[in-house]
Amino acid sequence: MMRRKRFWQTRILMGICTVVIWSLLSGCALNLEDFQAQGDNGSSPVSSSSGNKLRVIFLDVGQGASQLLISPSGRTMLVDAGNNNMEQQMLDYLRQFGVDRIDIMVGTHPDADHIGGLDAVIDHHEIGAIYMPKIQSNTKTFESLLQSIRSKGLKVKSAQSGLRLDWDDEVKVEMLAPVEVSDDSNNMSAVLKVSYGGTSFLLTGDAERESEKAMMASGKDLRADVLLVGHHGSKSSTSLSFLQQVSPKFAVIQVGDNSYGHPKQEILNRLNKNGVQVYRNDLQGTIEIASDGQNYEITTER
Structure with missing residues (x-):
């Protein structure tokens, strides 16, 4: 029993x-x-861990621009933050990617579609260094950003050509523009070249032909595998001579629904003729390009 x-x-x-x-x-x-949501190449979504890689994330902020960079050692950099209506979206993105501190923040130039969300990020996160070019704007957006900077007791460092940003020992970050002083805010855009091993990214803000010409004349090495297409694909940027000097394999256009006709077909044709593979926020959502120093892994939201 x-x-x-x-x-x-x-x-x-x-x-x-x-x-x-x-x-x-x-x-x-x-x-x-x-x-296991699939990107356009069948790889994991943008929120996935990329290990000890440099991650450059082109956030989908509609008709605006914002790039979040995460270094191999986990240090963070935020370049721009979309328009005013993207403040909550920016905070959500940073939470999604596990970011609670921004080690370096760059406001490329004072246009609202680039700096509109920076004040909210400053208000809600610990901030290290801030870089902005020496050009102002008489807008509530710009004043709100300055107020947030003052409230945190932060000091703005001048964004200009020739700077080497102290960010991560393994990653070289150079500021290539503005080279010359201009009264045009787009041509005062801070332009960054980020290099890791044998790979490189060129982040151009809204730099137009005037700035592109100055960068080419400066003698700096502009070559980069990944190009953030200037001014959302406007025909005022990405001149043929500049594109050929950069000689990118990939290009990202940060663009959303707009009345400007961005990106211009002329620019799309130019990129295509030069063999550049194009990614767009309006078509593919947030785009992440991760580098191990030799190769790239590109994932898209849709």
């Missing part, structure tokens, strides 16, 4: 274990399914 009782106890325990194991496996399957 005792042996039979033990037999049934054993059978019951085995049954319980089987149910538990299948429940765990089912849960894992659901979790994997949740996290």
Whole structure:
């Protein structure tokens, strides 16, 4: 009788274990399914971990621009933050990517579609260094940014050509523009070249032909594998001579619904003729390009 009782106890325990194991496996399957959303190349979504890589994330902020950079050691840089209506979206993005401190912040120039969300980021996060060019704007957006900077007791460093930003020991960050002083805010855009191993990114803000010409004349090495297309694909930027000197493999256009006709077909044709693979926020959502120093992994939101 005792042996039979033990037999049934054993059978019951085995049954319980089987149910538990299948429940765990089912849960894992659901979790994997949740996290295996596909990008355009079938790889993992932009929120996935890229290990010890340089991650450059072109955030989808509509008709505006914002790039979040995460270094191999986990240091962060935020270049621009979209328009005023993107403040909450920017905070959500930073939360999504696990960012609670911005080590370096760059406001490329005072146009609202680039600096509109920076004040909210400053208000809600610890900030290291801030770089902005020496040009002002008589707008509430610009004043709101300055107020947030003052409230945190921060000091703005001047964005100009020739600076080497102290960010990560493994990553070289150079500021290539503005080279010359201009009364045009677009041509005062801070332009960054970010190099990691044998890979490189050129982030151009709204720099137009005047700034592109000055950069080419400066003698700086403009070559980069990834180009952020200037001024959302406007025909005032990405001149043929500049594009050929940069000689990118990939280009990202930060653009949303707009009445300007961005990106211009002339620019798209120029990129295509020069063999550049183009990614666009309006078509593919947030775009992440991760580098291990030799190769790139490109993932898109859709």
